[in-house]
Amino acid sequence: MTTRQRAGLRDRPTNGYDTLSDRCRRLITGAVLGTVFLSMLDGTVTGTAMPRIVAQLGGTDAWYVWVVTAYLLASTVTVPLYGRFSDLYGRRRPLLLGLGVFLAGSLACGIAGSIAMLIVSRAVQGIGAGALLTVGMSVVRDLYPPSRMAAMVRMQSVVAGMFIVGMIGGPLLGGVLTDLASWRWAFLLNLPIGLAAAALLVVLLPRSRPEATGTGRIDLPGIALLTAGLSLVLLALSLKGNGSSRSWLDLSVAGPLLAGAVLLAMLIALERRAPVPILPLHLFRHRAYAAIVAAGFFFHAASLPFGIFVTLYLQHVRGYSATASGLLLLPMLVGMVLGNRLTAAAVMRTARPKPALLIGAALLTTGSLPFLTLGAGTPTPLIAACLLLIGLGTGPAMGGASIVAQNSVPRSDIGTATAGSMLTKQLGGAVSLAVSQSLLAHHLAHGGETPLTGGIGTTLASIGAVSGLLALAAVVLMPDLRITGPGGAPSTPVSPGQPAGDDSTEHEAVRRQP
Structure with missing residues (x-):
């Protein structure tokens, strides 16, 4: 075999998921679904705890809104980035990176000494959470492809059920922990669960290489336009939809909405020419x-x-x-x-x-x-x-x-x-x-x-x-x-x-x- 042939074999994409034992498949599934569930709970866990949080850390109604909004904005904006990176570089690195950021943000939330620090920590937590659901769902699909159709459908049903439970369980968990212990435990409990899941994923998650990465440098201008455009649009919609009296023509709503729309339009034009687009229009x-x-x-x-x-x-x-x-x-x-x-x-x-x-x-x-x-x-x-x-x-x-x-x-x-x-x-x-x-x-x-x-x-x-x-x-x-x-x-x-x-x-x- 020639040197070129050996190099070609090394460069061929590999799919470590196909050779996993059933036991490893179940352990990885449990770890991934555990982290997915944590990200779902943390989207709603502060609702019932907010009066106690504000009483201890101070702040006004505006701060109250941003404790929730910071997490939702950050987790939403990062979703397409993590999804694309997992296709380009494999699932392992984006998932573990996102889990690490999520846990660091959870620790910062748990020890926050002011409402401003809590909001910043929630944003960090949201940046990590964007990977958990997106890449986690992709890992589940890799574990259970259509060749395992019954398991694939069952897993999608489980994730959807977890979302429903998260809608109910988040506020309930926040209220119980606030009454029986402290609201800080709503964040600190993420650490033992997340670290246990991380340990399993580090050992068991395959180092599969992507099947098609394209050629060229990463689309940094596309990343900047996508992140900025989505952030501005979501900010405007959040300001409009949080029950305030702002009209659509209010500068605080119309300004970010228009600016975000312009940036996203520029993104579409840019992605048509990008060798490795962050938003593949195909x-x-x-x-x-x-x-x-x-x-x-x-x-x-x-x-x-x-x-x-x-x-x-x-x-x-x-x-x-x-x-x-x-x-x-x-x-x-x-x-x-x-x-x-x-x-x-x-x-x-x-x-x-x-x-x-x-x-x-x-x-x-x-x-x-x-x-x-x-x-x-x-x-x-x-x-x-x-x-x-x-x-x-x-x-x-x-x-x-x-x-x-x-x-x-x-x-x-x-x-x-x-x-x-x-x-x-x-x-x-x-x-x-x-x-x-x-x-x-x-x-x-x-x-x-x-x-x-x-x-x-x-x-x-x-x-x-x-x-x-x-x-x-x-x-x-x-x-x-x-x-x-x-x-x-x-x-x-x-x-x-x-x-x-x-x-x-x-x-x-x-x-x-x-």
């Missing part, structure tokens, strides 16, 4: 991926305001306590769990995620429309029934969208595709909250005798139904992918430009149904 030539990204945006936009504004209605119009209003949201959460589990079962049986997504979008729209008639005397069982429908409609998108996103692109782009799907969901929620706040403010100003009740009902029905219909349209336009394991139909390109056999290393078949 992904959107895959019809299934482009459709599911849009659908994910609208699914999240439709459902997110209900968890906020229904609670507002129950407390301020119906006079329920905070605890009772939280319990009355349980039908929506139960619906999410059921919708997610039924979707997993349907995909394992038929290998086709599209029908479940279509039914979900239809249920989401149907459950939203009755809120047009919301009044002070609307029966509570009717509200609960509508929330159950909304939860059932949202459930399919929680795991099903990730399945479609990861299986509609070449294997070498899975990290970037996962990040793009997650990012658009988060943007959908941010846009939805900002628009909902504007609609509610308009109704409060011009709503007649019952502005709050009518405003909440009209806002929820409008956002939910319009976004649900747009999600339905996006799913209708999505090719009907069929995901099969070994022995299934031959793999065919999901869009023009995908090389033949691109995913052959997984022995998978992903095809478009007639």
Whole structure:
């Protein structure tokens, strides 16, 4: 064998995931899902602890908002960066780096001596958290490719279930720790769990090399434009959607929003010429991926305001306590769990995620429309029934969208595709909250005798139904992918430009149904 041939063999991508024993696969899965769950909890854990935090560290309502916003902004902006880096350089380094930053931020939060230090520490924590969910989800996909379809669908369902539990468990954990010990333990408990997971990942996570890295230097201008543009857009949406009285024309909202849009437009022009783009535009030539990204945006936009504004209605119009209003949201959460589990079962049986997504979008729209008639005397069982429908409609998108996103692109782009799907969901929620706040403010100003009740009902029905219909349209336009394991139909390109056999290393078949 010549020197050149030996060098060529060394340069060929390797996939250490294919040779893992079942025991190692389970240990890595447990470690990854543990870190993913920590990042989910920390997005909501400070909600119930904030009054005690402010009492001890000082600060105003503005500081209160930024303790949460700093984490969400940092974790959202870094999602596409980690996803792309994991495709270019492998999963191991970005995941371990993100976990290290997350744990350092958690320690800093736990020992913070002022509200300003806590906010900065939360931002550091968020920078690390961006890797945990994005790269973690990509590692799970590498561990369970379509050749292990039942396990792949089951893992996506587990992650979606963890997200639901995180929505409930974060505030609950924060409240329990604050009452029984100290709010600082909400952050310090991340350390033993995270260090144990890190030890397992260091020993067991394969050092797999990427299948396709391209040639050329890393796209530093693209990174700068993407980070700055997303930060400005999210900042503007956060300022608009946090319940303040700012209008869309307020300089603090319009300025960052316009500047961010300009930077993102410049990014698209730049990425067309970049040898190794941080935002590979070729992904959107895959019809299934482009459709599911849009659908994910609208699914999240439709459902997110209900968890906020229904609670507002129950407390301020119906006079329920905070605890009772939280319990009355349980039908929506139960619906999410059921919708997610039924979707997993349907995909394992038929290998086709599209029908479940279509039914979900239809249920989401149907459950939203009755809120047009919301009044002070609307029966509570009717509200609960509508929330159950909304939860059932949202459930399919929680795991099903990730399945479609990861299986509609070449294997070498899975990290970037996962990040793009997650990012658009988060943007959908941010846009939805900002628009909902504007609609509610308009109704409060011009709503007649019952502005709050009518405003909440009209806002929820409008956002939910319009976004649900747009999600339905996006799913209708999505090719009907069929995901099969070994022995299934031959793999065919999901869009023009995908090389033949691109995913052959997984022995998978992903095809478009007639």
